[in-house]
Amino acid sequence: MGLLxxxxxxxIKDPLxxxxxxxxxxxxxxxxxxxxxxxxxSIVMSISVLFVLGVGNVVISLMRNIIPSKIRIIVQLIVVxxxxxxxxxxxxxxxxxxxxTLSVFVGLIITNCIIMGRFEAFALGNGPWRSFxxxxxNALGYAxxxxxxxxxxxxxGSGTLLGIPVLGDPIEKTGxxxxxxxxxxxxxxxxxxxxxxxxIIWVQRTRNKTLIED
Amino acid sequence: xxxIELFFKSIFIDNMVFATFLGMCSYLAxxxxxxxxxxxxxxxxxxxxxxxxxxWLLDQYILQPGALSWMGPEYADYDxxxxxxxxxxxxxATMVQLVEIVVEKFSPSLYNSLGIFLPLIAVNCAIxxxxxxxxxxxxxxxxxxxxxxxxxxxxxFLAILAIAAIREKIRYSNVPPALRGLxxxxxxxGLMAIGFMSFGGMLTGGEEESTNPQEEVQQLQxxxxxxxxxxxxxx
Numbered sequence: 001m002g003l004l005x006x007x008x009x010x011x012i013k014d015p016l017x018x019x020x021x022x023x024x025x026x027x028x029x030x031x032x033x034x035x036x037x038x039x040x041x042s043i044v045m046s047i048s049v050l051f052v053l054g055v056g057n058v059v060i061s062l063m064r065n066i067i068p069s070k071i072r073i074i075v076q077l078i079v080v081x082x083x084x085x086x087x088x089x090x091x092x093x094x095x096x097x098x099x100x101t102l103s104v105f106v107g108l109i110i111t112n113c114i115i116m117g118r119f120e121a122f123a124l125g126n127g128p129w130r131s132f133x134x135x136x137x138n139a140l141g142y143a144x145x146x147x148x149x150x151x152x153x154x155x156x157g158s159g160t161l162l163g164i165p166v167l168g169d170p171i172e173k174t175g176x177x178x179x180x181x182x183x184x185x186x187x188x189x190x191x192x193x194x195x196x197x198x199x200i201i202w203v204q205r206t207r208n209k210t211l212i213e214d
Numbered sequence: 215x216x217x218i219e220l221f222f223k224s225i226f227i228d229n230m231v232f233a234t235f236l237g238m239c240s241y242l243a244x245x246x247x248x249x250x251x252x253x254x255x256x257x258x259x260x261x262x263x264x265x266x267x268x269x270w271l272l273d274q275y276i277l278q279p280g281a282l283s284w285m286g287p288e289y290a291d292y293d294x295x296x297x298x299x300x301x302x303x304x305x306x307a308t309m310v311q312l313v314e315i316v317v318e319k320f321s322p323s324l325y326n327s328l329g330i331f332l333p334l335i336a337v338n339c340a341i342x343x344x345x346x347x348x349x350x351x352x353x354x355x356x357x358x359x360x361x362x363x364x365x366x367x368x369x370x371f372l373a374i375l376a377i378a379a380i381r382e383k384i385r386y387s388n389v390p391p392a393l394r395g396l397x398x399x400x401x402x403x404g405l406m407a408i409g410f411m412s413f414g415g416m417l418t419g420g421e422e423e424s425t426n427p428q429e430e431v432q433q434l435q436x437x438x439x440x441x442x443x444x445x446x447x448x449x
Contacts, residue, residue: 026396030239030339073336074307081300089296104346106301111339113239190235191411194404198397205392 010134015141018208021114022145023201024076033149033193035105040162044091049104050136052083053115057135060123067124076119077110082124082183084109108200114142149196157187217361220353224365226413230340232406233372234347237340241374242399250434251378252333259367261313261335261345266363267356269345303346310336326352340370377403424426 021027028049035041059079060067067075088106091099101104109115118138123131153158159167159176168174183189186192205211224354237258244254259369275281277298282289314332318325344366353359381400389398 026242028415029242030235033235077303077307081303085296085299104343104350107346108339108343110299110303111337111342113337116337191404191407194400194407197399198404201397201400202393
């Protein structure tokens with residue numbers, strides 16, 4: 001990390017754990033929960049957010065001195081919406097099936113609170129390079145949670161990872177299934193996403209007592 | 215009849231919070247007290263009831279493929295649907311600002327109770343989600359779009375009211391320290407969402423009844439396939 005000073009490195013590292021956008025700042029929950037039944041969808045969603053947040057933070061940071069503060073929300077929304085349209089068109093062109101699975105949730109990146117939250121809290125007051133790092137850091141923090149949730153839901157729910165069966169064949173009864181293991185279809189239902197995130201929060205706060213709320 | 219069906223469907227079966235997780239951020243952030251939750255919920259109903267029909271008109275007469283044909287036959291080939299995100303969000307942001315100004319001018323008391331929540335709402339996913347679902351589910355008429363907007367607003371209102379009431383009570387319970395606050399709220403919401411899934415059979419009873427048992431099996435399998443995506447948003 002010779003490229004980055006200590007302060008800059010913290011911008012990337014903090015959101016990964018102790019200042020995680022989902023579990024600590026409580027931003028951007030909506031999309032995190034709805035699309036995590038499969039690992040692949042989680043990864044694609046993470047990459048989309050990484051792109052939008054990284055580029056968006058830089059754009060807003062460059063414009064921060066010319067945006068009148070009264071209409072800044074609308075300006076921010078237009079910037080995000082433009083970036084999201086790019087993501088949406090790219091997904092439709094190169095991964096049509098996946099874009100059907102994600103359905104309206106690609107569009108909902110626009111109102112993903114992480115993005116507006118970082119624009120407001122960071123990009124409006126900092127230079128482009130630091131804003132870029134902050135955007136990447138927060139998007140990675142978001143991605144970590146999405147991928148953990150997606151991993152467990154797909155593994156326990158359908159016994160596959162990225163669509164590849166890893167626990168054996170449930171019909172032929174090979175691998176784990178030979179011992180009477182069954183997939184827990186319940187994990188695929190959307191309420192389980194909430195409970196999995198709840199458990200992640202529990203684990204995180206047990207390890208780091210300073211995060212506990214009263 | 216169509217209206218009543220859509221109304222109850224959007225409140226219970228396709229509940230914004232429990233079925234599609236929209237508006238979760240403000241749902242979690244503003245649900246510590248019942249009184250503020252009621253204020254935000256009312257503002258969401260209000261804004262959804264305005265923006266969904268408005269965006270329906272935009273979608274129908276400007277954005278859809280071929281929607282511009284009212285301007286003349288030479289415009290019939292235009293497809294502006296790629297602009298829908300930016301149009302919808304601009305409409306929502308403008309309407310929220312406009313509603314705020316109008317309410318402040320004509321009803322200061324309403325402004326005092328709703329006003330502080332209105333700016334929050336522009337970035338509430340439930341509002342944009344309402345418009346996007348309206349578009350992807352191809353709701354047929356302006357009246358139905360209004361019903362859908364009001365219904366999903368009420369669904370969101372019910373959800374935030376319920377969780378706020380639970381959170382007020384749970385303060386007196388002995389929750390494990392690491393779960394206090396956010397963690398337990400997530401888990402409760404998950405349990406409530408499981409409860410709301412049982413509304414799923416409410417409206418399908420009469421309509422999808424098939425006489426042939428083989429078809430029924432087929433239908434069940436289809437439903438299972440649909441459920442694999444975790445929610446019923448894939449249509």
